[in-house]
Amino acid sequence: xxxxxxxxxxxxxxxxxxxxxxxxxxxxxxxxxxxxxxxxxxxxxxxxxxxxxxxxxxxxxxxxxxxxxxxxxxxxxxxxxxxxxxxxxxxxxxxxxxxxxxxxxxxxxxxxxxxxxxxxxxxxxxxxxxxxxxxxxxxxxxxxxxxxxxxxxxxxxxxxxxxxxxxxxxxxxxxxxxxxxxxxxxxxxxxxxxxx
Numbered sequence: 001x002x003x004x005x006x007x008x009x010x011x012x013x014x015x016x017x018x019x020x021x022x023x024x025x026x027x028x029x030x031x032x033x034x035x036x037x038x039x040x041x042x043x044x045x046x047x048x049x050x051x052x053x054x055x056x057x058x059x060x061x062x063x064x065x066x067x068x069x070x071x072x073x074x075x076x077x078x079x080x081x082x083x084x085x086x087x088x089x090x091x092x093x094x095x096x097x098x099x100x101x102x103x104x105x106x107x108x109x110x111x112x113x114x115x116x117x118x119x120x121x122x123x124x125x126x127x128x129x130x131x132x133x134x135x136x137x138x139x140x141x142x143x144x145x146x147x148x149x150x151x152x153x154x155x156x157x158x159x160x161x162x163x164x165x166x167x168x169x170x171x172x173x174x175x176x177x178x179x180x181x182x183x184x185x186x187x188x189x190x191x192x193x194x195x196x
Contacts, residue, residue: 068092069137074128081131088128089136091144095123101148108151
């Protein structure tokens, strides 16, 4: 089995074990997988639209050939097993060349995850929560899904009631500030001594 087929097998197997990320087998291309992200998006919505009260699966095309998966020795307790087996998973991909993510979402990923992006422009996600390679790879894929989901959310547009409430609060704050200013001015005037 070649390394490419092995990587495809591992990704499919991990995704079938994962509860949040579900693998959809490709019809003709063995080099790509489609992952469904559980997120609150209305039907027909794409990246960056406002969510609704119900959950809808949004498909994100994650090409396997763009992900670099590597394993290393995990830290922490585990006895002889942790010293012999490479279970820590590292998944990385180049953010600026990821065409499967829209440009505005890529920019938000770069802004929000500066500490996770190395000098080469690769987003690095690691996991060592388990003593299993598959579970750690699954956790890395969940983290990437969460990063993309967080970056694709747009802030809620304020309604007319929100704008009116904000204006009323600002006006109340200004009145209170001017009232306190007048009180302090009166106190200072009462302290002045007239020498005439």
